[in-house]
Structures are given as C-alpha cells and as structure tokens.
Amino acid sequence: MIPLTHMMALSSAIFAIGVAGMLIRRNILIMFMSIELMLNAVNLSFIALGTELGSMEGQAIVFFAMTVAAAEAAVGLAIIIASFRNRETVHADDLTMLRW
Amino acid sequence: MQSGLFWFLATLAILSALGVVVQRNPIHCLLSLVVTLLTIGVLFIAEGALVVGFLQIIVYAGAIMVLFLFVIWLLNLPLESGPAGPIALKFLGSVAAAALVAETLVFVLPPSLQVKLTVPPPGYGSIDALAEKLFSEYLVAFEVTSVLLLAAVVGAVALARRMPALSAEGRAAPAQAAAQTERA
Amino acid sequence: MTIDLVIGAIEAIAMIVLALNLAVLLLWFDRKGSALIQDRVGANRANITGLGARLGLPNFGLINTAIADPVKMFTKEDFIPAGADKLLHTIAPFLALFPVMITFVVIPFGDTITIGGHTFQLQAANLNVGVLYLLATVGVGVYGIALAGWASNNRWSLLGAVRATAQMISYEIAMGLAIIAVVIAYGTLDLQEICRAQGGVWFGWLPRWGIFVQPVGFLLLLTAGLAESKRVPFDLPETESELIQGYFTEYSGGKQAVFMLTDLAEHTMIVMLLVTFFFGGWQVPWIFGGALHIPGVHAIVLNHILVSVLGIVAFLVKVVLLSLFLGSLRWTLPRFRYDQLMRLGWKGLVPLGLANVLVTAFVVVLGGGAQ
Numbered sequence: 148m149i150p151l152t153h154m155m156a157l158s159s160a161i162f163a164i165g166v167a168g169m170l171i172r173r174n175i176l177i178m179f180m181s182i183e184l185m186l187n188a189v190n191l192s193f194i195a196l197g198t199e200l201g202s203m204e205g206q207a208i209v210f211f212a213m214t215v216a217a218a219e220a221a222v223g224l225a226i227i228i229a230s231f232r233n234r235e236t237v238h239a240d241d242l243t244m245l246r247w
Numbered sequence: 248m249q250s251g252l253f254w255f256l257a258t259l260a261i262l263s264a265l266g267v268v269v270q271r272n273p274i275h276c277l278l279s280l281v282v283t284l285l286t287i288g289v290l291f292i293a294e295g296a297l298v299v300g301f302l303q304i305i306v307y308a309g310a311i312m313v314l315f316l317f318v319i320w321l322l323n324l325p326l327e328s329g330p331a332g333p334i335a336l337k338f339l340g341s342v343a344a345a346a347l348v349a350e351t352l353v354f355v356l357p358p359s360l361q362v363k364l365t366v367p368p369p370g371y372g373s374i375d376a377l378a379e380k381l382f383s384e385y386l387v388a389f390e391v392t393s394v395l396l397l398a399a400v401v402g403a404v405a406l407a408r409r410m411p412a413l414s415a416e417g418r419a420a421p422a423q424a425a426a427q428t429e430r431a
Numbered sequence: 432m433t434i435d436l437v438i439g440a441i442e443a444i445a446m447i448v449l450a451l452n453l454a455v456l457l458l459w460f461d462r463k464g465s466a467l468i469q470d471r472v473g474a475n476r477a478n479i480t481g482l483g484a485r486l487g488l489p490n491f492g493l494i495n496t497a498i499a500d501p502v503k504m505f506t507k508e509d510f511i512p513a514g515a516d517k518l519l520h521t522i523a524p525f526l527a528l529f530p531v532m533i534t535f536v537v538i539p540f541g542d543t544i545t546i547g548g549h550t551f552q553l554q555a556a557n558l559n560v561g562v563l564y565l566l567a568t569v570g571v572g573v574y575g576i577a578l579a580g581w582a583s584n585n586r587w588s589l590l591g592a593v594r595a596t597a598q599m600i601s602y603e604i605a606m607g608l609a610i611i612a613v614v615i616a617y618g619t620l621d622l623q624e625i626c627r628a629q630g631g632v633w634f635g636w637l638p639r640w641g642i643f644v645q646p647v648g649f650l651l652l653l654t655a656g657l658a659e660s661k662r663v664p665f666d667l668p669e670t671e672s673e674l675i676q677g678y679f680t681e682y683s684g685g686k687q688a689v690f691m692l693t694d695l696a697e698h699t700m701i702v703m704l705l706v707t708f709f710f711g712g713w714q715v716p717w718i719f720g721g722a723l724h725i726p727g728v729h730a731i732v733l734n735h736i737l738v739s740v741l742g743i744v745a746f747l748v749k750v751v752l753l754s755l756f757l758g759s760l761r762w763t764l765p766r767f768r769y770d771q772l773m774r775l776g777w778k779g780l781v782p783l784g785l786a787n788v789l790v791t792a793f794v795v796v797l798g799g800g801a802q
Contacts (some may be wrong), residue, residue, distance in 0.1 A: 148249065148366070149249060149250070149253045149293060149294065153253060153257070153371055154290070154294070154358065155271040155351075156352060156355055157257045157260065157261070157290075158353060159347075159348055159351035159352060160261055160348055161255055161260060161261065161283070161287075162260070162347070162351070163345070164262070164265060164267075164268055164344065164350040165265040165268075165346045165350070166343070166344050166347055166378065167340050167341055167343070167344035168267060168268035169342070170336075170339075170340035171268065171336065171337050171340040171341070171345045172268065172299075174273065174324075176273055176315070176318065176319060176322075176324070177267070177268075177273060177276050179315075180267055180276060180277065180280050180315070181267065181268060182282065183284075183307075183311070184267060184280065185357070186284065187283070187284060187287050187307070189305075190287070190291075190327070191287055191290060194291050194296050194299065195292075195294060196282070198294045198295050198296070198367055198371075199301070201367045201368055201371065203342050203371070203372075203376045203377060203379075204380065205296075205378045205389050206296050206298070206372065206377055206380070207293075207380040207381055207384070209296075209299050209386055210299060210302070211385070211389075212380065212391060213299075213303065213306055214306075214392050214395070214396065215392070215395065216307070216311070217249055217268075217306060217307075217310070217311055217396070218313060218395050218396050218398075218399035220263060220311045220315070221249065221314065221399050221400065221402075221403040222399050222402050222403050224314060224315065224318045224403070224407075225402065225403035225404075225405075225406035225407040226406055227271050227322075228310055228318060228321065228322070228406070228407045229257065229316065229406045229407060230408075231322050232429075237322060237324060239407040244381075247387070268495065272516075273514075274519070278519075278574075278578075281574065285571070292529065297558075297560050297563075298560060299561070301560055301563035301564060301566075301567050302563070304566045304567040304570070304571065305563065305566050305570050308570070308571060309567065309570025309571055309573065309603075310570065310600065313573055313574075313577070313596065313600055316577055316596075317593075317596070320581070320593065326794075369753075371560065373621060387503065413646070
C-alpha cells in the first residue's frame with residue numbers, strides 16, 4: 148500500500164509544476180499542456196483519497212473529470228487553430244487585441 | 248516492493264512534468280507529457296483503480312495527446328527561439344510554484360492525515376463497482392456528459408474549419424470581373 | 432507468489448518469442464508463399480553451400496527469408512538524415528514495436544495446467560481487465576509511427592505519418608466497438624474467461640465459438656484490425672507508388688527491420704485477438720469438461736495434461752491458419768484510396784459497430800443477463 152501522504156505530496160508537486168508552466172511559458176500550446184498537468188495532478192489526488200476511504204466516488208469523479216478534460220481539450224485546440232489562422236502567432240504576449 | 252515502485256514512478260512523473268515545462272521544442276514537451284500521463288495511469292493502477300487507470304492511458308495518453316500532436320503539426324510551430332520574456336519572470340514563476348508546493352505540503356504532511364493503511368473492499372476498482380456508481384448515483388451526470396461530448400465535437404469542428412463564405416466570395420469576384428470585361 | 436511471478440515471466444517471454452516466430456512465418460508467406468499462390472518462382476537464390484540442390488530439393492526460400500534477409504538488414508549502414516531530430520529518429524522504431532510486443536502477454540494460450548500439485552495459468556498476465564489493456568496498448572502504438580514520420584525531416588514521411596496516424600486512430604474506434612460487443616455478450620473483460628465461455632457445444636455438435644454469437648463483430652474486428660495494422664488493402668501509408676515508403680522512408684538497416692517486424696507482429700496480434708474472441712482461443716472443438724464428446728456418441732474421458740497440451744496445439748493451429756488466410760488477402764484485394772479508407776472507417780464501420788453494440792445489448796438484457 149502506498150501511503151496517502153506520499154501520493155498527496157506527488158500530486159501537489161505535479162500541480163505546482165503545472166502552475167509554473169502556466170506562469171513561465173508563453174507558447175499557448177505549452178500553457179495548455181500545463182493545464183492538462185494540473186488536471187492530472189488533481190485526478191491523482193482523487194484516486195488516492197478514494198483508495199484511502201475505500202469508496203468508489205473518487206474513481207467516478209475522475210471518470211467525469213477525464214471526459215470533461217477531453218471535451219475541453221478538443222474545443223481549446225480548435226480555438227487555438229482558429230486564432231492562429233487569424234494572427235499567425237501562438238505567442239501569448241502577442242494576443243493583445245482585447246487589452247484596453 | 249510497493250514503495251520501490253512508488254519512488255520510481257514518482258521520480259519519473261516529476262522529471263517528465265519538469266520536461267514539459269522546461270523544454271523548447273513543442274514536440275519534446277508533448278512527449279514528456281505523454282510519459283507523465285502514462286506514469287500517472289500506472290499510479291492509478293497501483294492504487295487499485297484498474298479501470299480508471301487503463302481509461303487514463305486509452306483516453307488521455309492515447310487520444311487527447313494525439314489530438315495535441317495533430318494541432319502542433321497543423322500549426323507547424325518552429326522551435327522556440329531565445330528566452331521567452333525576461334528572466335525575472337521565470338524566476339518569480341518558479342518561486343511561486345515552490346511556494347505553492349510548500350503551502351500544500353503543510354496541509355498534507357501532518358500526522359493527523361497519516362496512514363490508516365486501510366485495505367479497500369474486494370471488487371474495488373473493478374468495472375462492476377464503477378458501473379454501479381455511474382449508473383445509479385451519477386446517472387444524470389453520465390447522460391449530461393454524453394451531451395457535453397457531442398457539443399464539444401460539434402463546436403470543435405465548427406471552430407476549426409475554414410470559413411467557406413469568404414473563399415466563395417473571393418472566387419466569385421474575379422469570375423464576375425472577367426464576365427464584365429467580356430461583356431464590355 | 433514468487434513462483435507465480437517466475438512462471439508468468441517465462442510465459443511472457445515464451446509468448447513474445449512465439450509472436451516473433453509467427454512474424455517470420457508470415458514474412459516467409461509474404462515472399463515465397465505468395466509466389467506459390469501467384470504461380471511464379473519467388474525467392475530462390477540463397478542457399479548454404481548448395482546442400483539442398485545437391486539433395487534434389489527445390490528451394491523453399493527459408494534460408495532467404497529467415498537468414499539472408501535479416502543479415503542483410505542488420506548489416507546495412509544506419510543512417511540519420513540531415514536536419515532530423517536525432518533522438519526521436521532513433522527511438523521511433525522501438526516506440527512503435529514496444530506496444531505491439533507487450534500485447535501478447537494477456538492472450539491466453541491454454542487453460543490451467545497442473546504439474547506437481549501446483550496449478551498455473553497458461554496466460555502470462557492474468558488481468559481481469561485484459562480487454563482494456565489491449566485497447567490501451569493499441570492506442571499508445573500510434574506514437575512510434577507519428578514520430579517516425581515527423582522526425583525524418585522529409586515531407587513525404589510526414590504525409591505518410593499523418594495518414595497512418597489518422598487511419599490508426601479512426602479504426603481504433605471501430606475495433607473498440609467490435610470488442611465491446613463481444614464483452615457485452617460474454618459479460619466479462621477477462622480474456623481467459625471469454626475463452627472458457629467458448630467451450631461446450633450447441634445442439635450437441637456446434638462448438639460454442641464466438642463467431643456464431645457475434646458474426647457482425649467478427650467482420651468488424653477483422654476489417655478494423657487489418658486497417659489498424661496497416662496491412663492488406665489498407666496499407667496506403669507505406670505504399671511505394673504513392674509516398675515512396677511513407678513514414679519509414681528515411682530508415683535503413685536495423686531500424687527498417689524493426690518497422691517491418693512491427694507490421695508483421697501487429698498482424699499476428701490481430702490474428703490472436705480474432706482467435707481468442709471468435710474462434711474459441713485454446714478450446715479444442717469437442718473437448719470440454721475433461722472429456723472428448725464425439726457428437727452422437729459417448730464421451731471419452733481424457734487426461735488433464737493431455738487436454739491442456741491439446742489446447743495449446745489447437746491455439747497454435749488456429750493462429751497459423753488464420754494468419755496465413757489474412758496474409759493471402761494481401762494478394763487478393765486492391766488497395767483502398769485514402770478517402771475511401773476514411774469513409775469506410777467513419778461512415779461504415781462506426782455506425783455498424785454502434786448498431787451491433789445496441790442489438791447485442793438488447794439481446795443480452797432481454798435474454799436475461801449475460802451467458
């Protein structure tokens with residue numbers, strides 16, 4: 148059995164790496180990948196807690212989180228493609244049209 | 248053996264997650280992310296969640312990442328050249344992330360959370376148990392998720408296709424101009 | 432516990448070695464067997480000191496296929512094109528081969544066997560979610576192809592890789608739907624249980640094979656599996672006339688051998704899946720419950736070990752026959768064009784698969800639970 152604290156520590160570490168990716172990188176696709184990292188870290192903590200409590204709720208929630216992440220990835224990537232067609236850049240600092 | 252497996256997987260997951268964030272070539276970042284997702288899937292399986300672990304590998308590492316790969320190909324991204332933004336930004340970002348980890352560990356590590364080491368009930372993580380949860384308690388969420396996926400597919404196709412109206416106009420204009428010059 | 436692990440490891444290695452040998456058999460059939468089908472001579476030049484010719488035997492092409500070709504391939508110069516991503520170019524063949532090879536460990540090649548009082552399973556890894564494991568490995572197998580094409584710095588390789596990847600992920604869905612219908616019919620995700628459920632007979636003479644339970648599923652898995660392994664009429668990504676050699680244009684020597692091995696091993700994997708789901712796996716047609724039931728006549732009780740060994744032999748015979756049959760499809764059907772291929776996958780197989788799942792689910796529920 149893997150102790151719960153170890154899994155939670157790992158989950159928070161991966162989450163923090165995802166946050167760092169979002170803050171540091173300016174390429175939209177890599178920022179999107181960091182979002183996926185954060186989602187997976189949270190899924191990991193759900194499963195760990197579910198096993199700790201012996202309940203299947205954790206796995207059901209992860210099932211739905213995975214599905215929603217898939218839908219979000221599809222739509223997000225479509226948005227990136229559409230935005231790239233108009234502006235020819237994936238550098239987040241160049242997308243300033245909505246800035247006042 | 249369990250703890251050795253965990254330390255190996257944990258190290259692999261953290262190294263590949265760092266690889267996602269640090270590397271310059273988007274395809275290398277994508278591959279690091281695939282390794283991270285596979286490792287997390289294996290961690291799910293090690294925790295006893297067999298079905299969800301394999302679903303993670305099938306859906307996330309096998310399908311969503313291929314979608315990312317196609318988009319990277321489509322956009323034909325060049326290598327990122329030079330540091331993106333000032334170095335101070337990177338430093339502050341790393342400090343913020345480290346602070347986040349430290350803060351979370353404060354809540355996670357204290358002895359009150361430590362180790363009941365309970366053994367899950369038999370049939371835990373099997374597809375019967377998952378199906379029982381999904382089709383009784385979470386039935387509405389299940390059905391709504393299917394509608395959500397449909398909406399996502401339709402939305403993605405609608406967003407990502409080339410607008411036909413503009414190109415038809417573009418083609419029609421020279422044709423009209425040619426017809427007018429012929430008549431004139 | 433430990434002895435189970437050791438036995439499992441030995442069985443896993445045995446299955447992988449078996450798969451490699453079947454791949455070489457298929458390679459021989461591709462070269463010399465096709466020559467026999469097409470009434471031409473085929474490969475007949477390689478020999479060892481002319482021994483066979485002195486004995487008056489015709490050249491069966493075995494030395495050519497099994498010894499000369501591999502030696503030629505592995506001694507060719509290993510070449511990484513200029514401007515290619517060195518790391519990805521080097522690991523891509525192995526990324527393509529690995530998921531295919533690890534699929535073989537969940538395929539059961541016999542029932543339990545009891546030697547010296549200890550019973551062990553004739554299946555390397557007894558997962559109770561074996562079907563999900565199969566779908567997972569098939570899904571991960573896409574990356575090797577994709578990276579091979581992209582890392583070659585060659586636009587035809589990239590085109591071949593894009594086509595191959597799109598083809599593979601499209602037909603994964605059809606494959607998954609076919610397998611789901613089988614899982615609904617048998618009520619379990621465990622491959623060994625699915626094989627066990629195919630023992631026995633109906634009406635006293637018809638073996639309870641999966642192909643009678645799921646005929647549409649068989650055709651679906653056959654088509655989708657062939658498309659998934661990029662063989663037979665679906666080998667557009669690697670055609671010579673269209674894309675030079677598609678995604679493995681820039682590979683020579685040992686790495687090309689690994690790609691070809693991946694191709695053949697995937698074919699073998701699909702054949703083993705078909706045999707497990709639809710042809711009873713290791714079930715010998717009229718042997719069940721430890722006895723041979725000749726239809727219409729009395730039953731003959733057989734020794735346990737004999738039954739297990741007969742099971743292994745039956746599995747091998749079925750796999751070899753089906754493998755050669757699918758291999759001969761290559762010389763029968765013309766190649767699909769890319770848009771025809773995509774249309775078949777999305778507009779033909781996926782709706783058919785969904786309808787199959789629906790009908791199967793209705794029959795199972797109305798028939799009162801899974802068999």
